[in-house]
Amino acid sequence: MATTPLRVYGGVTGSDRQAERRALLLEAGLELLGSPDGDPSLTVRGVCRQAGLANRYFYESFTDRDELATAVYDHVVNEIAATALDAVTAVEDPRLKVRTGLATIVRLIAEDPRRGRLLFSPFLAGTPLTHRRTESTRLFTRLLGTQARQVYGVQGGARLELLSSFLVGGLAQTLTAWLDGDLTASEEEIVEWCAEIFLATSDFPD
Missing domain, CATH: 1.10.10.60 (Homeodomain-like)
Structure with missing residues (x-):
């Protein structure tokens, strides 16, 4: 018809x-x-x-x-992932790539805390977004793993998966504490301290 x-x-x-x-x-x-x-x-x-x-x-x-909530969540995740990936791709220096990616993510959340609350707030646990959160964590873990292989030559496998999951999960907890006011630090300090941790793993053994 x-x-x-x-x-x-x-x-x-x-x-x-x-x-x-x-x-x-x-x-x-x-x-x-x-x-x-x-x-x-x-x-x-x-x-x-x-x-x-x-x-x-x-x-x-x-x-x-539920479909609206899922669409909102997907929009925010895709926006953060695409913006961060574009920023990282535009930089050649490996160490600067790490800082640029982190700075982009932190800036997007700092300029609109609603994004961070949507991604991390415990109030949304047990809703249809729970599954989406699991999927988005896997997405960022894959993106980080891809960067580690391409930039640092880290071999794929269980160790890289563990490292990527650990860093993504740690960053999420850090940003959650920061948004909630439990972590007193400036935006610049968050980026610098997290970058130090991320860069320290570039020598992760194969």
Whole structure:
């Protein structure tokens, strides 16, 4: 059955308006999920109120609140991963690559703490995002392992997997403590201290 094309109003196509509404819903979801206390009981009504949209517009982009939460999480993870990878790729010096990658990740979280809370907050444990967190950890572990092989010539295998998992998990715990105010340090200190740890592992035995 043919679908009716979305009409053009004020020079903006229906598909563009729909994309704008979806972006508003994603932003609203991030605002609610990434608040200091988190909101695992995210509701369609609450998201639409935050986005300034009628409830009916929610269902043109998402089937339910879990799909929205997953989309918000994936958007944040992909943004951080892509931005960090682009920054690292643009640098040639191996030691500077480490600092650049860490600085990019820390900066993205510092400029919008909602990202960090979405990734690390314990309030979201036991929600559909739990599985996504596991997948994102594996993603960053793979990215780190790839950089270790390409830049430092570290051989793949169980040791590299252990090292990558240890560093990614340690960084996540560090940033969680920093966001919660349990770790008193400047953004620059976080980057420098973590870089020292990451660089110290470049001589990890094969």
